[in-house]
Amino acid sequence: MAQIKLSNLRHSYSSSPAGDADYALKKIDLTWEDGGAYALLGPSGCGKSTLLNIISGLLIPSEGKVLFDDQDVTALPPARRNIAQVFQFPVIYDTMTVYDNLAFPLRNRGRDEETVKRRVTAIAEMLEVTTMLTTRAANLSPDNKQKISMGRGLVREDVNVVMFDEPLTVIDPHLKWKLRSKLKELHQRVKATMIYVTHDQTEALTFADQVVVMQDGEVVQIGTPVDLFERPAHTFVGHFIGSPGMNVLPCEVRGGAAFFGGERIALEGPVSGAGDGMAEIGIRPEFVSVSKTGEGIAAHIRKVADIGRHKVVEAIAHDSRIHAIMDGEAPDAGDAVTLEFNRSQTRLYKDGWLASSPEGGAR
Numbered sequence: 001m002a003q004i005k006l007s008n009l010r011h012s013y014s015s016s017p018a019g020d021a022d023y024a025l026k027k028i029d030l031t032w033e034d035g036g037a038y039a040l041l042g043p044s045g046c047g048k049s050t051l052l053n054i055i056s057g058l059l060i061p062s063e064g065k066v067l068f069d070d071q072d073v074t075a076l077p078p079a080r081r082n083i084a085q086v087f088q089f090p091v092i093y094d095t096m097t098v099y100d101n102l103a104f105p106l107r108n109r110g111r112d113e114e115t116v117k118r119r120v121t122a123i124a125e126m127l128e129v130t131t132m133l134t135t136r137a138a139n140l141s142p143d144n145k146q147k148i149s150m151g152r153g154l155v156r157e158d159v160n161v162v163m164f165d166e167p168l169t170v171i172d173p174h175l176k177w178k179l180r181s182k183l184k185e186l187h188q189r190v191k192a193t194m195i196y197v198t199h200d201q202t203e204a205l206t207f208a209d210q211v212v213v214m215q216d217g218e219v220v221q222i223g224t225p226v227d228l229f230e231r232p233a234h235t236f237v238g239h240f241i242g243s244p245g246m247n248v249l250p251c252e253v254r255g256g257a258a259f260f261g262g263e264r265i266a267l268e269g270p271v272s273g274a275g276d277g278m279a280e281i282g283i284r285p286e287f288v289s290v291s292k293t294g295e296g297i298a299a300h301i302r303k304v305a306d307i308g309r310h311k312v313v314e315a316i317a318h319d320s321r322i323h324a325i326m327d328g329e330a331p332d333a334g335d336a337v338t339l340e341f342n343r344s345q346t347r348l349y350k351d352g353w354l355a356s357s358p359e360g361g362a363r
């Protein structure tokens with residue numbers, strides 16, 4: 001396994017890029033530590049596949065370098081990078097048994113049959129497919145086929161990185177959670193550097209210790225699932241992660257204080273990155289309290305959705321929509337209410353970027 005470093009990377013599919021808009025990857029500096037479980041998360045078109053193809057060697061970046069353990073591999077073809085990839089659709093040989101499918105990447109590299117047996121047995125046990133080893137792959141269900149495909153990616157001990165590209169796309173929704181948690185468990189046992197590419201926040205947050213969030217060819221935040229939830233560095237991350245995402249409300253900053261519809265809103269701490277002028281307040285629905293009698297911002301309820309464990313309330317205040325998540329009894333549509341924001345979770349954003357610090361010290 002290896003540390004993978006992307007240094008000053010840019011990529012344009014155009015032969016004569018004029019400006020930033022012509023770059024699928026704008027400027028990426030990123031280190032994937034040896035043995036880490038990473039997710040690369042972002043909406044369609046943000047550049048995830050481009051980045052993956054640069055790591056695997058299918059694409060040579062327009063600018064910058066790819067380093068595996070400090071060795072420059074930017075110009076090396078895929079076959080010389082020693083990478084395992086698991087794709088959206090299972091890549092297995094239908095006519096072979098499960099055992100032979102799992103053995104294939106090892107035999108292909110001339111491993112002796114004793115090693116093949118040891119690795120195949122271990123991986124089959126981890127994936128809970130031992131009873132299927134003599135079954136022909138053609139007879140497997142789609143999720144078992146994808147499991148074997150994953151096993152083929154994990155069976156070699158000498159790869160630099162295992163990359164998963166939306167591996168659960170073809171899996172039935174009710175089986176997805178099983179494979180998701182299986183993958184996490186596999187990482188803990190195999191300890192390989194793994195990069196999991198997805199546009200699905202649940203998959204990313206379940207699998208990864210560190211999530212790299214991309215938007216429009218740039219990395220907007222790298223952090224643990226908790227970091228991304230608690231302290232989004234950009235309003236995009238706040239929106240993209242969470243259900244519903246973070247509320248982003250227009251505000252005016254005057255003398256270090258934030259005003260929403262003319263009302264002063266207490267922020268987590270000092271404003272660190274914005275002068276006077278228009279900015280945005282970010283507050284997650286989990287930290288908005290709704291009350292019929294309390295203090296706070298006057299609002300009215302537009303909708304209440306019961307989503308099982310809790311209710312999602314949609315309120316309108318100063319012409320802005322604000323979501324709140326509530327347990328227990330919720331008001332009804334049309335009710336007049338007041339909203340309070342948990343101060344320590346109320347952040348300021350300027351031009352999309354976090355511009356407030358917690359009380360008692362910047363983070």
Ligand SMILES: Nc1ncnc2c1ncn2[C@@H]1O[C@H](COP(=O)(O)OP(=O)(O)OP(=O)(O)O)[C@@H](O)[C@H]1O
Pocket residue numbers: 013024042043044045046047048049050051199
């Ligand atoms: N071969 C190509 N030629 C020209 N432009 C491309 C090519 N491949 C991708 N792009 C463009 O580069 C940008 C990034 O695309 P990319 O496929 O890397 O995003 P993605 O995040 O992987 O999206 P998806 O999840 O839909 O695969 C997009 O604007 C896309 O249109």
